[in-house]
Amino acid sequence: MTQAPWWPAPAKLNLCLHINGRREDGYHELQTLFQFLDWGDRLRFTPRDDGLVTLSPALPGVADEDNLVVRAARLLQQASGTTLGADIELDKQLPMGGGIGGGSSDAATTLVVLNHLWQTGLDEDALAELGLSLGADVPVFVRGRAAMADGVGEALRPVEIAEPWYLLLVPEVEVSTAEVFGHPQLTRDTPKIPGLESQPQRWQNDCQAVVCQAYPQVAKALSWLLEYAPSKMTGTGSCVFGEFANRADAEAARAGLPEGWVGQVTQGRNQSPLLAMLGQ
Ligand SMILES: C[C@@](CO)(OP(=O)(O)O)[C@H](O)COP(=O)(O)OP(=O)(O)OC[C@H]1O[C@@H](n2ccc(N)nc2=O)[C@H](O)[C@@H]1O
């Protein structure tokens, strides 16, 4: 019997993250530009008839019941009424809590692929809405197109932007998204900018200053990277990325990384590798 294929769950970058205000419910109104990376986790799904959902291996520090993969599978079972289940294997490559969306991407891949394998027939809008109940970053991974997002990240407009090479640094610290959004000194009044996707000189990350202040490791990684390339933090951190014209320049910068630092060379993608595989 041929083995089930591995499905990609790519990382994302927030090429900018502007905070435009705070809503009544305490959440922040954002303007953010998402692009995928050709680097990510991989998942393999084997359907089963008895409705059980299993995950292997377990993620250190995350109970299976809390794992976004298991939660996504259960949510799709409930929404569709299917009696099928699945054995799911997760090949975790992405660091957790780094602002590159690994958990959200795993959830989106689970929703999209199980919908396909179980033949549950939900359309893209329905899957994106289910995804949003798991996290603000899930819908963009479900839709699989680089996008400018408004709201808390759910109002998505696909964009075509450059696909540069990045050197991504992974500081050894997990940043709490709630702590960043609760910070008294957070910039919350950046005006909405129409057509922001075509004005890269105006792309900024409003969370960067407070994160660099609270986490010196992030500040250090960013100032190292800035010596080589225009660089920013992604999401609420901790990862920072520098933008390079080609792979060789990004590799050359990585070769100079101080001992013990973790860096990944990867290219931006406007189409998610998940969407590419599904379309094949
Ligand atoms: C900031 C972004 C940008 O892509 O990603 P990451 O850095 O986590 O990757 C996302 O908007 C993260 O969205 P999401 O993944 O839903 O955030 P959560 O961890 O659930 O949010 C934790 C807490 O942060 C605050 N929060 C979050 C998002 C938002 N737009 N406004 C907020 O005020 C809320 O207090 C929330 O309870």
Ligand SMILES: Nc1ncnc2c1ncn2[C@@H]1O[C@H](COP(=O)(O)OP(=O)(O)O)[C@@H](O)[C@H]1O
């Ligand atoms: N499959 C999963 N992969 C990663 N994190 C997960 C997963 N399921 C649940 N989590 C939880 O979600 C948190 C945020 O993870 P992640 O999406 O990787 O980071 P970020 O939101 O900063 O991009 C983790 O610290 C972990 O507790």
